[in-house]
Amino acid sequence: MIASWTLPKATSLTAMGDSLRLHKLVIVDPQNRERIVIAAPIPDPIVSGKVAHRRNIVTAGIQFKDPTGTERGGIASLADSSFVVGIDDETGRERAHLYYLPKRGSGLYLQGEKETETVSLFIPLKGANPTLEMTDKTGKKTQLLPNQR
CATH class of the missing domain: 2.60.40 (Immunoglobulin-like)
Structure with a gap:
């Protein structure tokens, strides 16, 4: 069975069996603030209310945000096949990384x-x-x- 929904802003979503296909999934808290973003590609981070551009293209990932919207960490697959798990402090500064760089x-x-x-x-x-x-x-x-x- 194929189900299709129409969402606000003319975005459509299609579910087929147990599969859901989309470019971005945003999990919000009870106050409707973004807390987790799963996307391909992942959007640029927000740090202290301002968009900060990424140094590398993140082709797919999971972004974790605090209640103010500041990115606090994430899991990322990069365009060059690198893979990174990062943890940021409350100011959005990078503090810990586990990484694989193919070259x-x-x-x-x-x-x-x-x-x-x-x-x-x-x-x-x-x-x-x-x-x-x-x-x-x-x-x-x-x-x-x-x-x-």
């Missing part, structure tokens, strides 16, 4: 209160050794494993 490798990247305070675990492609790098609040490397001579 480089995979890793985990964390930022402290200052952007210079970081922890990076990186596993490159093609059998190169993984690295663990830490920097302090001033941006000075405090640890690099394996130690480079």
